[in-house]
Amino acid sequence: MAEIHGLSIPVIAAIHGACLGGGLELALACHGRICSDDEKTRLGLPEVQLGLLPGSGGRSVLPRLIGVSTALDMMLTGKQLRPATGAEGRSGGRGGAAGDFTAGRRWSWR
Known part of the structure; x- marks a missing residue:
């Protein structure tokens, strides 16, 4: 994951549907995230419900992006968030219509 973040070019994750674990x-690990507004789009760390900790940097990055209390809720309970409640706004993510990432592509290069 550090290799992605350390790249000299921007890496943007386009999220549509379940984005879990x-x-x-x-x-x-990407420099930016774009989430669709589709109802099926969810963000979460379900492995914590099995007693496993997020192992690839999620424990340190997530609180910085969405705030400590929301990140703790996700990491302790396995709660899944919709982009409008978690990623949009504070994390630098953007929302868009289902399957429409054109606005996000424009945003990612500003």
Whole structure:
């Protein structure tokens, strides 16, 4: 994950649908995230419900992006968030219509 974050070019994760566990941690390693407004789009760390800790940097990156209290809620309970409640706004993520990432592509290069 550090290799992605350390690249000299920007890496943007386009999220549409479930972004859980390692997928979320991969998105967190990117320089930016774009989430669709589709109802199926969810962000979460379900491995904590099995007693496992996020292993690829999610524990340190997530609180910085969405705030400590929301991140703790996700990491302690396995709660899944919709982009409008978690990623949009504080994390630097953007929302858009289902499957429409054109606005996000424009944003990612500003």
